[in-house]
Amino acid sequence: MEYSQIQLVKNPNITTPALNHFVKPNDIESLIRQYGTPLYLIDENTLHAKVKEMHKAYSKFTGSVKIAYSIKANFNPAILHAFRKDGITFDLTSLGELRFIKHCNGDPENFIYTSVTEEFNEYFEVLQSGVRRVVVSSFNGMTNLAKAANKAGVKPLTMIRVNPEVGVKAEIRASYKNGKFGVPFNGGTIDSANKIIKHLMYNDLLRFDGFHFHLGSQITDFSCYLHALDKMDVFITKMKKEYPNFKVNTFDIGGGTPVSYSDPVPSPAIIAKNFMYKLNQLADSHGKFTLMIESGRFLVAESSILISKIVNTKEYNDHKIVIVDAGYHLLLDAALLKQEYPQEIVPTLENKQLAPTQETHKNVHLAGRLCDTYDVFPLSKISNLNGADIGRYVSFYNVGAYSIVFNMPFHCQTKPPIIMKTCDDNFKLVRKGTSYEQLFVEEGGDIAY
Ligand SMILES: Cc1ncc(COP(=O)(O)O)c(C=O)c1O
CATH class of the missing domain: 2.40.37.10 (Lyase, Ornithine Decarboxylase; Chain A, domain 1)
Structure with missing residues (x-):
C-alpha cells in the first residue's frame, strides 16, 4: 500500500x-x-476543514448557529490565530486563556466565559477586557458577576450552566447527579437554575440570555443530548409560566463531539441529525434562539x-x-x-x-x-x-x-x-x-x- x-x-x-x-x-x-x-x-488546513464540517452538521437548525472553540483543548497561539481567521467564537475558562486569546487579537465580543472558580476579581478582569457573555455555575458566581458588573459599569449577558443530570456514555462525563459542574434545575437550594433565574429576572446588573450545559467529552452515544434537551424543554415551559417575559436567546449545548482514535465514532453530521428535530422543536415552541456548539477535541x-x-x-x-x-x-x-x-x-x-x-x-x-x-x-x-x-x-x-x-x-x-x-x-x-x-x-x- x-x-x-x-x-x-x-x-x-x-x-x-x-x-x-x-x-x-x-x-x-x-x-x-x-x-x-x-x-x-x-x-492548519485540517483546523479550517473541521470548522467547516461542524458548521455544515448544524446547518439545518432554523435559528442561527455559533461554533465556539474550547481553548482548553489546545491553547497554542498558532491554533488560536487559525481559528480567529474562521471568525468563530472562543469558549474560555480561565484568565490565562483570556490573556492568550486577547494577545492573538481575538475580539471579546466573540468570547463566552465559563468559569469553575467564579471569583469577583476574575469576573472583574473578564468584564474589563470587553467580554460580554458569561456563564454562571453557582449562586455565588452570579452574585460575584453582578458585583463585578456593577464595578465595571456594564450589563453582561448572563447564561446559566445547568447540570441536566442525565446518564452520559462517554470517555469523560461532566453531567452526573451532585456533580461539580453547573447547577441542577431544581435543587431545593439557592444553587439551582430555578432560584438563579428568579434573581436574574429582577436584577438590574445582569441580563439573562439563556442556558448552557456540557455533558462530557468523547460522547459516542448521543441519546444523552436528547434526554438533556427534553429536560430543558420542560424547564423552559415552567419558567415561561412563572415569568411572562421569559425568553431564551442563546442556548449552548457544550462540547463532546468525538474523534476516532481506534474505533469508529459517529460524525458531527449524524450526531446533529439525531437531535436536530428536538432543537428545532424547542425553537418553534419557545422562540428562535442562537444555538451554540462548543468543541475542543473535534476541532483540533x-x-x-x-x-x-x-x-x-x-x-x-x-x-x-x-x-x-x-x-x-x-x-x-x-x-x-x-x-x-x-x-x-x-x-x-x-x-x-x-x-x-x-x-x-x-x-x-x-x-x-x-x-x-x-x-x-x-x-x-x-x-x-x-x-x-x-x-x-x-x-x-x-x-x-x-x-x-x-x-x-x-x-x-x-x-x-x-x-x-x-x-x-x-x-x-x-x-x-x-x-x-x-x-x-x-x-x-x-x-x-
Ligand atoms: C464547558 C466545556 N465546554 C466544552 C468542552 C470541550 O469538550 P470537547 O473537547 O469534548 O469538545 C469542555 C471540555 O472539558 C467543557 O468543559
Whole structure:
C-alpha cells in the first residue's frame, strides 16, 4: 500500500480511524534534521476543514448557529490565530486563556466565559477586557458577576450552566447527579437554575440570555443530548409560566463531539441529525434562539502528529519492547485515559511500502522514555509498528487535543518544538520548545542558596 493511501474511505455517518498524512516522509526527515525529536506537527488546513464540517452538521437548525472553540483543548497561539481567521467564537475558562486569546487579537465580543472558580476579581478582569457573555455555575458566581458588573459599569449577558443530570456514555462525563459542574434545575437550594433565574429576572446588573450545559467529552452515544434537551424543554415551559417575559436567546449545548482514535465514532453530521428535530422543536415552541456548539477535541485532535524516535529495543519470549524518546509527559491521556493514539512507523525514503516483517509475529510494546510503569502507549487498532527498529521514527496521530497543553516536565523533560504546515504549504516554527536551562530556572534553580 502506498503511504498516502492508508487513509480509510470515509462513510458520512461514521468517522473511522484515519491517519492524517499531511506531511510527506521526506519533509518529516528534513524537519527532524532541523529540529530533532520529539517534534509536533500541526496542519492548519485540517483546523479550517473541521470548522467547516461542524458548521455544515448544524446547518439545518432554523435559528442561527455559533461554533465556539474550547481553548482548553489546545491553547497554542498558532491554533488560536487559525481559528480567529474562521471568525468563530472562543469558549474560555480561565484568565490565562483570556490573556492568550486577547494577545492573538481575538475580539471579546466573540468570547463566552465559563468559569469553575467564579471569583469577583476574575469576573472583574473578564468584564474589563470587553467580554460580554458569561456563564454562571453557582449562586455565588452570579452574585460575584453582578458585583463585578456593577464595578465595571456594564450589563453582561448572563447564561446559566445547568447540570441536566442525565446518564452520559462517554470517555469523560461532566453531567452526573451532585456533580461539580453547573447547577441542577431544581435543587431545593439557592444553587439551582430555578432560584438563579428568579434573581436574574429582577436584577438590574445582569441580563439573562439563556442556558448552557456540557455533558462530557468523547460522547459516542448521543441519546444523552436528547434526554438533556427534553429536560430543558420542560424547564423552559415552567419558567415561561412563572415569568411572562421569559425568553431564551442563546442556548449552548457544550462540547463532546468525538474523534476516532481506534474505533469508529459517529460524525458531527449524524450526531446533529439525531437531535436536530428536538432543537428545532424547542425553537418553534419557545422562540428562535442562537444555538451554540462548543468543541475542543473535534476541532483540533486530527490536526496534529507527534514524531518520536525509536532509541532502544529489547526482545524476549516473542515480545519486542520498543522505546521512544517521547513519553506520557507529552501524551498524558495515553496513561490517564488509556487513549489509543494511532501510531505508525515513518517510512524511510527507500522503503515507502513498509511490508510486514518478521516483527508482525511479535507482540510489539511501544514504551516511552520515562522510568514509570504507566509509560507504555496503548496501541490503536490501526497502529502499524512494522519496522520498529532503533533509529526509525514513530508518528503518533490525532494528538492535537488535550495533549500539547498537558506537556509536563516530569523527569526534567523539556517541551518539544511545534511546526505548523500553513495553508500555503509552508512549514513554520510556531513553538520553539524549551531547554534544560529554562526548565532549571523555571523550577527556581537561579535562586541563590
Ligand atoms: C464547558 C466545556 N465546554 C466544552 C468542552 C470541550 O469538550 P470537547 O473537547 O469534548 O469538545 C469542555 C471540555 O472539558 C467543557 O468543559
